[in-house]
Amino acid sequence: MESRAHRFRRNIAEALANPVLQANLSKAKGKFVEKRAQAIQELDDFEATREAAREIRDRVLANLDLWLETFEANARARGATVLWAKDGNEVSRLVVEIAKRHGVKKVVKSKSMLSEEAGLNQALLAAGIEPVETDLGEYILQINGYEPPSHIIAPVVHKSLDEIADLFARTHRTPRKTEIAALTREARQVLREHFLTAEMGVTGGNFLIAETGSVALVTNEGNGRMVTTLPRVHVAITGIEKIVPTLEDLSTLMRLLPRSATGQSISNYVSVLTGTKNPAELDGPEHLYFILVDNGRTRLLGSDYQPMLRCIRCGACMNHCPVYQTIGGQAYGWVYPGPMGSVLTPLLLGLEKAHDLPYAATLCNQCGVVCPVKIPLPELLRNLREEADKRRLRPWRERLALRAWAWIALRPSLYALASRLLVRYLAWLAEGRGGISVLAAAPGWTMGRNFPAPEGETFRTRYRMRKRGP
Amino acid sequence: MRVGLLVTCLVDLMRPRIGFAALELLEAAGCTVIVPEQQTCCGQPAWNNGDRANAARLAKKLITEFEGCEYLVAPSGSCADHVRHGYPRILADEPTWQARAQALAAKTHELADFLVRIACLQKMPGNFAGRITYHDSCSGLRGLGVKEQPRALLQKLPALELVEMRGAEECCGFGGTFSVKFGAVSAAIAERKCHQAQALGVDAIVGGDLGCLLNIEGKLRRMGDAQTKVMHFAEVLTAKD
Known part of the structure; x- marks a missing residue:
């Protein structure tokens, strides 16, 4: 997927100026938050479960190469083919090759963020193969001209029912419906035909289980099962970090994933798929391929950013992020929005291409406390800021202002003088009105709010006067 | 109790009355309050904007000013948190300074936390309605x-x-x-x-x-x-x- 992260500021301005988006965002806000809070209550000891999950993920990352080899051997023993992709282009090339090898004309897809990283739909189209998204949200985006998703688990959370009703009537040439059930039924009818005629299914993978060579899919709509059982060929594409050692580890993580994501105790479907169809089985694919993708992930191993690879893609960080709640997911410009996206996008694409993202956070740590695998997201964002500063990626004015302020703050007498003058200047600007409505030195502040007037003298000055006595 | 009051740069600049209110509350709780005159800012803006060098300089300056006090109290959770959790991390590469940072961190409190848990203030000086x-x-x-x-x-x-x-x-x-x-x-x-x-x-x-x-x-x-x-x-x- 082509990145628009470098034009983040423009994306933000557009998002804030879009009244439909703003209305949809404020409607969506809170739903995820409340449901998660309730679901967490069901666990006897959320913090202990979280700690166990973190430990599992760290254990894997400490020896990722070994776990990947274990997975590869076990998957092969069950008849699967394991392929490795360095980047998105390689993913697309491999998928197209597999499709051609098996004479595939149509591919049904279950949700896969990795295929978004790779821009797989475009590659399939270019090769004359029809991709059909079967996750309802992804399907809506596809028929809306391959619109990018705005959330990693709820890709159309930015859309209203009305917009979707219009889109369905226009695309399917059917009478307009506004009932969710009727819209879903319509999508199901359209998709059923595709499930039955596609020769290949493409999915992501929530987890890869090393001891069995299986892939686990966590879904709610059932499309994942259709995609992996009806077509002759199944291709599962995941990042190399998605490994868990055992099925028992999987069950620990599954206590947290649906609860953190949608506030469900468990998702409607949890599929653990192992190997190709054997002669005694009635369904399942004849050919199973795993494409395990790096796309920048190995660079994070052993770095300060390794904890980011623990991520299990639940979306809790974005659901709880005040910035995400205000601008929506598409503004972040690439596949992953919100706090995890603001860390991952610069790391995978290059900080120079997305150096505004780490600054787009108040560092409120709401993301850090809800993360089910304890990724210290604010700390990683701060690290990226340090790197951006060191590499001089930030505007020189910003760097200069920061340095000048620090230089003064290190010199108490100068600081006392400068702050006294600043306070007088601000008080003069406010002219007894209680606030300043346009502050030339900080237009960003006064664009949307007043700058309250200072009291008039610094604490330092008044404290000294008081000590001297009246 | 000898308490060092970290006024914070924003209170110094914008709302001195908050600083005096903090002083009054600490004194009402029976503390001897010291207000180090050389204090400026805890350095959080530098740290949060990726300027580690200046964040470290400002941290050392503040540590020197406050480490003689029995407690450091700030009328700000943000500044107190920066001293408590930021300083030891910022100075992680300098063991001597890190030890001093940790010592200060251990006695650093946000004002309300200090008044309730350490100073046990019972009677409030005001009568806000x-x-x-x-x-x-x-x-x-x-x-x-x-x-x-x-x-x-x-x-x-x-x-x-x-x-x-x-x-x-x-x-x-x-x-x-x-x-x-x-x-x-x-x-x-x-x-x-x-x-x-x-x-x-x-x-x-x-x-x-x-x-x-x-x-x-x-x-x-x-x-x-x-x-x-x-x-x-x-x-x-x-x-x-």
């Missing part, structure tokens, strides 16, 4: 566990009614330099906070961090609300009619 709601600032809440402490103090005022707003623990959108760099987003977040408080019809929104309070006050006034007051809890606890 009115209906208020409390905004939990992020660093104090999630960094230092400041939640019940300011409420416990406020509820000792007999004529004060505390009502909780929805989303009290959500960020107000301030975020230090974020509020200037992404002003429109910051103000939009602040607007949600203001609506939550206004829905309760309170006389004042009260908090423990001046950054948040200036953000909320600026937004309220821009929204045309000249009525709802925005106050630091130290001001409320010392207010007299």
